[in-house]
Amino acid sequence: MADDTISVIKLHNVLMVTVPPDPDDETVSALQERVLQTMERYEAKGLVLDISTVETLDSFFARTVVETVQMVALMGGRTVLAGMRPSVAITATQLGLTLGSALTALDVDRALDVLDDRPRLGGDGDDQ
Amino acid sequence: MTNEDAGEVRIDSESDIVAARKIVRDMAIALGFGVTDVTRIVTAASELTRNVFRYAGSGIMRWRTVTAGEVIGLELVFEDHGPGIPDITRAMEVGYTTKGGLGLGLPGAKRLMDELEIESEVGKGTRVTVKKWRK
Numbered sequence: 001m002a003d004d005t006i007s008v009i010k011l012h013n014v015l016m017v018t019v020p021p022d023p024d025d026e027t028v029s030a031l032q033e034r035v036l037q038t039m040e041r042y043e044a045k046g047l048v049l050d051i052s053t054v055e056t057l058d059s060f061f062a063r064t065v066v067e068t069v070q071m072v073a074l075m076g077g078r079t080v081l082a083g084m085r086p087s088v089a090i091t092a093t094q095l096g097l098t099l100g101s102a103l104t105a106l107d108v109d110r111a112l113d114v115l116d117d118r119p120r121l122g123g124d125g126d127d128q
Numbered sequence: 129m130t131n132e133d134a135g136e137v138r139i140d141s142e143s144d145i146v147a148a149r150k151i152v153r154d155m156a157i158a159l160g161f162g163v164t165d166v167t168r169i170v171t172a173a174s175e176l177t178r179n180v181f182r183y184a185g186s187g188i189m190r191w192r193t194v195t196a197g198e199v200i201g202l203e204l205v206f207e208d209h210g211p212g213i214p215d216i217t218r219a220m221e222v223g224y225t226t227k228g229g230l231g232l233g234l235p236g237a238k239r240l241m242d243e244l245e246i247e248s249e250v251g252k253g254t255r256v257t258v259k260k261w262r263k
Contacts, residue, residue, distance in 0.1 A: 022149060022150070023146075024142060024143055024145065024146045025142050025145065025178075026142065026143075055153075055167065055170070056149055056167065056170050056174055057171070058171050058174040058175055059175060059229060059230045059232040059233060059236065060174075060229070063229070085167075086164070087163045087164040087167040088167060090164050090167070090168075091164070091171045092171075094168065094236070094239045095171060095175075095232055095239065095240060096232045096236050096239070097230075097236075
């Protein structure tokens with residue numbers, strides 16, 4: 001049941017995961033497992049966790065995210081958390097959550113920019 | 129959605145944590161809390177429901193609308209017949225846990241809500257009462 005709600009999509013060499021809005025603990029744990037298996041299978045260099053629909057980021061969820069970031073790092077990948085809602089950011093900070101070495105971005109688009117560390121040849125001027 | 133201003137939900141399994149979150153979200157929205165306060169209340173409820181399940185195995189969450197003069201608020205009570213908390217002062221310290229969590233549940237819930245009260249007796253159980261007032 002938990003596995004159905006998680007989609008892991010490979011886009012070039014980045015994995016994209018959309019986290020469901022209100023996942024139970026089982027789904028959160030399943031997500032971690034799926035991500036690591038897919039990282040290995042596709043030799044991805046990075047992971048984007050899209051949390052833009054997530055309404056509740058509690059300590060269990062946050063701990064699993066931090067663990068996943070560390071595990072992905074051990075496998076040679078970088079993780080970007082994308083799209084945290086303002087209300088979730090305020091709440092997470094007051095709760096006392098820290099997200100360790102996770103990179104963050106305002107949305108998925110910018111998350112891909114963060115992972116894309118190749119030098120730009122054309123210099124199209126839209127990145128700063 | 130619920131139109132009643134009081135009710136309760138059993139906490140017997142891990143999936144009841146999600147059920148409790150949904151009820152609390154609906155209640156908080158119905159009472160007119162803003163989106164950030166709704167998120168604060170639901171997150172606190174998630175932490176406290178998980179504590180009931182982790183430490184006591186089962187319990188109950190009660191909710192009701194409370195008023196103080198003109199001000200409306202939401203009260204949530206988390207009650208279990210688990211092992212109880214031997215040292216409430218330590219349990220309120222950030223990072224203190226006996227179940228391998230982050231130790232953020234109680235102190236975090238206190239910061240997210242306006243009021244938090246703990247009654248606990250070792251071997252008998254624990255009751256945590258939290259309130260949030262609509263600003």
